[in-house]
Amino acid sequence: AAGVIQSPRHLIKEKRETATLKCYPIPRHDTVYWYQQGPGQDPQFLISFYEKMQSDKGSIPDRFSAQQFSDYHSELNMSSLELGDSALYFCASSNSGSTDTQYFGPGTRLTVL
Amino acid sequence: QKEVEQNSGPLSVPEGAIASLNCTYSDRGSQSFFWYRQYSGKSPELIMFIYSNGDKEDGRFTAQLNKASQYVSLLIRDSQPSDSATYLCAVNGAGSYQLTFGKGTKLSVIP
Numbered sequence: 273a274a275g276v277i278q279s280p281r282h283l284i285k286e287k288r289e290t291a292t293l294k295c296y297p298i299p300r301h302d303t304v305y306w307y308q309q310g311p312g313q314d315p316q317f318l319i320s321f322y323e324k325m326q327s328d329k330g331s332i333p334d335r336f337s338a339q340q341f342s343d344y345h346s347e348l349n350m351s352s353l354e355l356g357d358s359a360l361y362f363c364a365s366s367n368s369g370s371t372d373t374q375y376f377g378p379g380t381r382l383t384v385l
Numbered sequence: 386q387k388e389v390e391q392n393s394g395p396l397s398v399p400e401g402a403i404a405s406l407n408c409t410y411s412d413r414g415s416q417s418f419f420w421y422r423q424y425s426g427k428s429p430e431l432i433m434f435i436y437s438n439g440d441k442e443d444g445r446f447t448a449q450l451n452k453a454s455q456y457v458s459l460l461i462r463d464s465q466p467s468d469s470a471t472y473l474c475a476v477n478g479a480g481s482y483q484l485t486f487g488k489g490t491k492l493s494v495i496p
Contacts, residue, residue, distance in 0.1 A: 303482065305482070305483065305484075307484075314489055315484075320483060328481055330483055360426075362428055362429070368482075372417055373417075373419070374431075374482075374484060376421075376429045376431075378428050379428045381426075
């Protein structure tokens with residue numbers, strides 16, 4: 273079965289640079305979620321989109337923005353990167369018409385130097 | 386603030402034994418409850434979800450939910466070394482699909 277696709281899988285950036293993470297949900301899934309997981313931490317919800325509209329907002333810094341496109345893929349844009357932004361970033365998707373079960377992608381490991 | 390509490394472990398069980406993982410949550414309006422398994426450096430993998438009070442079984446896994454006690458558990462029967470991972474309890478709240486995770490319980494199954 274098709275899964276959530278994230279790219280890139282690994283990303284290394286310098287402080288104050290920008291980064292863009294991409295997420296392609298499971299086919300026919302209309303909702304996308306972004307989570308950040310720091311070393312030794314549990315995943316923290318950042319933001320979600322349903323039918324291209326922001327549906328929920330968590331602990332997302334103002335330096336970060338995200339959107340969902342007409343093909344349901346989503347991008348997380350991160351600017352003025354800080355050392356503390358180094359983490360695993362997971363995208364998850366769900367089909368609001370069936371259950372709210374979220375399936376996670378493989379993640380993007382962001383390292384800020 | 387919504388909270389999800391788990392024993393961090395590590396929980397060590399011998400191969401073939403039953404592993405019991407527990408989770409409590411603070412938001413009484415929570416509707417859906419999930420157990421994810423996460424290997425180090427990998428993404429959370431869905432193991433079970435449960436919405437109603439009682440037990441739900443899927444193969445070697447049984448999820449138990451008690452909304453009155455705000456308690457959810459996961460039993461793993463016939464534990465295998467490949468079950469060694471961190472198990473994350475996740476809950477969503479009333480009117481929200483965002484998941485709040487516990488800090489996870491690290492399970493080690495000893496051959």
